[in-house]
Amino acid sequence: MENKYFKHETAVVDEPCTIGEGTKIWHFSHIMPDCEIGENCNIGQNVVISPKVVLGQNVKIQNNVSVYSGVICEDDVFLGPSCVFTNVTNPRSGVNRRGQYEKTTVKKGASIGANATIVCGHDIGRYAFIGAGAVVTKTIPDYALVVGNPARQIGWMSEYGHRLNFNENGEAQCPESGQSYKLENGEVTRI
Numbered sequence: 001m002e003n004k005y006f007k008h009e010t011a012v013v014d015e016p017c018t019i020g021e022g023t024k025i026w027h028f029s030h031i032m033p034d035c036e037i038g039e040n041c042n043i044g045q046n047v048v049i050s051p052k053v054v055l056g057q058n059v060k061i062q063n064n065v066s067v068y069s070g071v072i073c074e075d076d077v078f079l080g081p082s083c084v085f086t087n088v089t090n091p092r093s094g095v096n097r098r099g100q101y102e103k104t105t106v107k108k109g110a111s112i113g114a115n116a117t118i119v120c121g122h123d124i125g126r127y128a129f130i131g132a133g134a135v136v137t138k139t140i141p142d143y144a145l146v147v148g149n150p151a152r153q154i155g156w157m158s159e160y161g162h163r164l165n166f167n168e169n170g171e172a173q174c175p176e177s178g179q180s181y182k183l184e185n186g187e188v189t190r191i
Contacts, residue, residue, distance in 0.1 A: 020057065038075070050087075062114070070101035070120060077106045080114040080132065087120045107142070109159055129157040143181070143188040156181070156188050164188070 004021035007013055013031045020039030025031060029047040038057040043049070045063040053067050056075035061067070065079050068087040073079070087101040102120035106112065110124045113132035124130065128140045131147035140146055145155040145163065156164040158174035158181065166172045170183040171191075180191045 044081075056108070068101070068120075070103050071106070072103070073106045074108040074110075076109045078111040079106075080112055080116065082114055083112045083116045083118070083130075085118045085120065089120060111161065127157060127159050129161065141187065156183065159190065 005019045005023040005025065007025045008027050010027050011025045011029045013019070013025065014033045017031055017033060017035040017037070019037045020041065022040040023037055025043045027045040029043050029045065031037070031049045032051045034052045035049050037055045038059065040057060041055055041059045043061045044065070047061050047063070048066045050067065050069040052069050054072045056073060056077065058075055059073050059077045061079045062081040064082040066084045068085050070087040071085050085104055088097045089102060091097065104118055104120050104122060106124045107126040109127040112118065112124065112130040113134065115132055116130045116134045116136065118124065118136045122136055122139045124136070124140045125142035125144060127143050129145045130136060130140065130151065133149070134147050134151040135149040136146065137150045143156045144153050145157045146153050158164055158177065158179060160174050160176045162174050162176055164172040164174070164181055166183045172181045173179070182189050182191045
Protein backbone atom coordinates (compact mmCIF):
# COMPACT_ATOMS: atom_id res chain seq x y z
CA MET A 1 0.00 0.00 0.00
CA GLU A 2 1.38 3.39 -0.98
CA ASN A 3 1.99 5.96 1.76
CA LYS A 4 -0.16 9.07 1.60
CA TYR A 5 2.62 11.03 3.32
CA PHE A 6 6.14 12.03 2.26
CA LYS A 7 9.20 10.55 3.99
CA HIS A 8 12.69 11.62 2.96
CA GLU A 9 14.91 8.65 2.17
CA THR A 10 17.13 9.36 5.21
CA ALA A 11 14.19 9.48 7.66
CA VAL A 12 13.31 6.42 9.73
CA VAL A 13 9.70 5.49 10.52
CA ASP A 14 9.30 2.58 12.94
CA GLU A 15 6.16 0.50 12.68
CA PRO A 16 3.53 0.44 13.88
CA CYS A 17 2.55 4.09 13.75
CA THR A 18 -0.15 6.18 12.11
CA ILE A 19 0.81 9.07 9.85
CA GLY A 20 -1.83 11.25 8.22
CA GLU A 21 -2.17 12.17 4.58
CA GLY A 22 -0.12 15.13 3.40
CA THR A 23 2.40 14.94 6.25
CA LYS A 24 6.07 15.51 5.38
CA ILE A 25 8.99 13.98 7.30
CA TRP A 26 12.37 15.45 6.41
CA HIS A 27 16.08 14.49 6.53
CA PHE A 28 17.43 12.32 9.36
CA SER A 29 14.24 12.41 11.43
CA HIS A 30 13.12 9.39 13.45
CA ILE A 31 9.50 8.51 14.13
CA MET A 32 9.39 5.79 16.78
CA PRO A 33 6.71 3.09 17.23
CA ASP A 34 3.11 3.70 18.27
CA CYS A 35 3.07 7.41 17.33
CA GLU A 36 -0.05 9.05 16.01
CA ILE A 37 0.67 11.88 13.58
CA GLY A 38 -2.20 13.80 11.98
CA GLU A 39 -2.69 15.08 8.47
CA ASN A 40 -0.65 17.88 6.90
CA CYS A 41 2.07 17.95 9.56
CA ASN A 42 5.59 19.08 8.71
CA ILE A 43 8.40 17.40 10.63
CA GLY A 44 11.71 19.13 9.95
CA GLN A 45 15.25 17.81 9.76
CA ASN A 46 16.78 15.81 12.64
CA VAL A 47 13.56 15.54 14.68
CA VAL A 48 12.94 12.70 17.14
CA ILE A 49 9.35 11.70 17.87
CA SER A 50 9.44 9.16 20.72
CA PRO A 51 7.04 6.24 21.18
CA LYS A 52 3.35 6.99 21.77
CA VAL A 53 3.62 10.72 21.02
CA VAL A 54 0.40 12.17 19.57
CA LEU A 55 0.43 15.04 17.05
CA GLY A 56 -2.82 16.56 15.77
CA GLN A 57 -3.50 18.03 12.34
CA ASN A 58 -1.24 20.70 10.80
CA VAL A 59 1.49 20.52 13.46
CA LYS A 60 4.72 22.22 12.34
CA ILE A 61 7.96 20.98 13.91
CA GLN A 62 11.16 22.80 12.99
CA ASN A 63 14.67 21.26 12.85
CA ASN A 64 16.40 19.56 15.79
CA VAL A 65 13.33 19.14 18.03
CA SER A 66 12.92 16.28 20.52
CA VAL A 67 9.33 15.33 21.33
CA TYR A 68 9.44 12.68 24.06
CA SER A 69 6.91 10.08 25.19
CA GLY A 70 4.10 11.63 27.18
CA VAL A 71 3.69 14.66 24.89
CA ILE A 72 0.46 15.43 23.05
CA CYS A 73 0.34 18.31 20.56
CA GLU A 74 -3.15 19.29 19.48
CA ASP A 75 -4.01 20.76 16.06
CA ASP A 76 -2.09 23.73 14.62
CA VAL A 77 0.79 23.63 17.13
CA PHE A 78 4.13 25.19 16.14
CA LEU A 79 7.38 23.87 17.68
CA GLY A 80 10.35 26.14 16.94
CA PRO A 81 13.90 25.05 16.10
CA SER A 82 15.71 23.06 18.80
CA CYS A 83 12.93 23.27 21.38
CA VAL A 84 12.73 20.27 23.68
CA PHE A 85 10.35 18.52 26.04
CA THR A 86 11.29 16.51 29.12
CA ASN A 87 9.27 13.56 30.38
CA VAL A 88 10.80 12.63 33.73
CA THR A 89 11.07 15.09 36.63
CA ASN A 90 14.07 13.49 38.32
CA PRO A 91 16.11 11.59 35.70
CA ARG A 92 19.06 9.45 36.74
CA SER A 93 21.13 7.32 34.39
CA GLY A 94 21.27 4.47 36.91
CA VAL A 95 17.54 4.46 37.73
CA ASN A 96 15.07 3.15 35.15
CA ARG A 97 11.98 5.37 35.16
CA ARG A 98 10.37 4.07 31.98
CA GLY A 99 6.66 3.89 32.58
CA GLN A 100 6.83 6.94 34.88
CA TYR A 101 6.67 9.48 32.06
CA GLU A 102 4.70 12.59 32.91
CA LYS A 103 2.16 13.99 30.45
CA THR A 104 2.41 17.36 28.75
CA THR A 105 -0.29 18.67 26.42
CA VAL A 106 0.36 21.53 24.03
CA LYS A 107 -3.11 22.77 23.19
CA LYS A 108 -4.54 23.93 19.89
CA GLY A 109 -2.74 26.77 18.13
CA ALA A 110 0.07 27.20 20.68
CA SER A 111 3.56 28.24 19.52
CA ILE A 112 6.82 27.33 21.23
CA GLY A 113 9.87 29.40 20.27
CA ALA A 114 13.37 28.29 19.32
CA ASN A 115 15.44 26.63 22.06
CA ALA A 116 12.59 26.68 24.59
CA THR A 117 12.42 23.87 27.16
CA ILE A 118 9.11 22.51 28.40
CA VAL A 119 9.51 20.72 31.75
CA CYS A 120 7.15 17.76 31.88
CA GLY A 121 3.78 17.83 33.57
CA HIS A 122 3.03 21.43 32.59
CA ASP A 123 0.43 21.97 29.88
CA ILE A 124 0.59 24.83 27.38
CA GLY A 125 -2.76 26.58 26.86
CA ARG A 126 -4.63 27.22 23.62
CA TYR A 127 -2.89 29.82 21.43
CA ALA A 128 -0.25 30.46 24.09
CA PHE A 129 3.07 31.84 22.86
CA ILE A 130 6.30 30.61 24.47
CA GLY A 131 9.22 32.95 23.67
CA ALA A 132 12.55 31.74 22.32
CA GLY A 133 14.78 30.24 25.01
CA ALA A 134 12.05 30.18 27.67
CA VAL A 135 12.07 27.44 30.30
CA VAL A 136 8.50 26.48 31.16
CA THR A 137 8.20 25.20 34.74
CA LYS A 138 4.45 25.67 35.27
CA THR A 139 1.19 25.35 33.37
CA ILE A 140 0.63 28.19 30.89
CA PRO A 141 -2.88 29.63 30.39
CA ASP A 142 -4.70 30.07 27.09
CA TYR A 143 -3.44 33.04 25.02
CA ALA A 144 -0.56 33.78 27.45
CA LEU A 145 2.75 35.26 26.26
CA VAL A 146 5.65 33.96 28.37
CA VAL A 147 9.41 34.55 28.19
CA GLY A 148 12.54 33.93 30.25
CA ASN A 149 14.05 31.38 32.61
CA PRO A 150 11.94 30.44 34.41
CA ALA A 151 9.20 31.52 32.01
CA ARG A 152 7.02 34.36 33.27
CA GLN A 153 3.96 35.85 31.69
CA ILE A 154 4.38 39.32 30.16
CA GLY A 155 1.15 39.63 28.19
CA TRP A 156 -1.45 38.02 25.98
CA MET A 157 -1.49 36.96 22.31
CA SER A 158 -4.21 36.69 19.67
CA GLU A 159 -4.90 33.55 17.67
CA TYR A 160 -2.98 35.21 14.81
CA GLY A 161 0.10 35.75 16.99
CA HIS A 162 -0.19 39.46 17.79
CA ARG A 163 0.20 40.98 21.23
CA LEU A 164 -3.14 42.05 22.70
CA ASN A 165 -3.53 45.45 24.35
CA PHE A 166 -6.62 45.45 26.54
CA ASN A 167 -8.56 48.69 27.16
CA GLU A 168 -10.13 49.77 30.48
CA ASN A 169 -13.13 47.52 29.72
CA GLY A 170 -10.86 44.48 29.39
CA GLU A 171 -11.36 44.26 25.62
CA ALA A 172 -8.81 43.99 22.81
CA GLN A 173 -8.78 43.43 19.07
CA CYS A 174 -6.26 41.58 16.93
CA PRO A 175 -4.82 44.03 14.37
CA GLU A 176 -4.59 41.36 11.66
CA SER A 177 -7.77 39.31 12.01
CA GLY A 178 -10.05 41.84 13.68
CA GLN A 179 -11.04 39.17 16.23
CA SER A 180 -12.13 40.55 19.61
CA TYR A 181 -10.97 39.29 22.99
CA LYS A 182 -12.05 39.76 26.59
CA LEU A 183 -9.80 39.70 29.67
CA GLU A 184 -11.75 38.84 32.79
CA ASN A 185 -10.57 37.38 36.09
CA GLY A 186 -7.11 36.69 34.66
CA GLU A 187 -8.44 34.68 31.69
CA VAL A 188 -8.70 35.63 28.02
CA THR A 189 -11.52 34.46 25.78
CA ARG A 190 -12.33 35.26 22.17
CA ILE A 191 -15.67 37.02 21.79
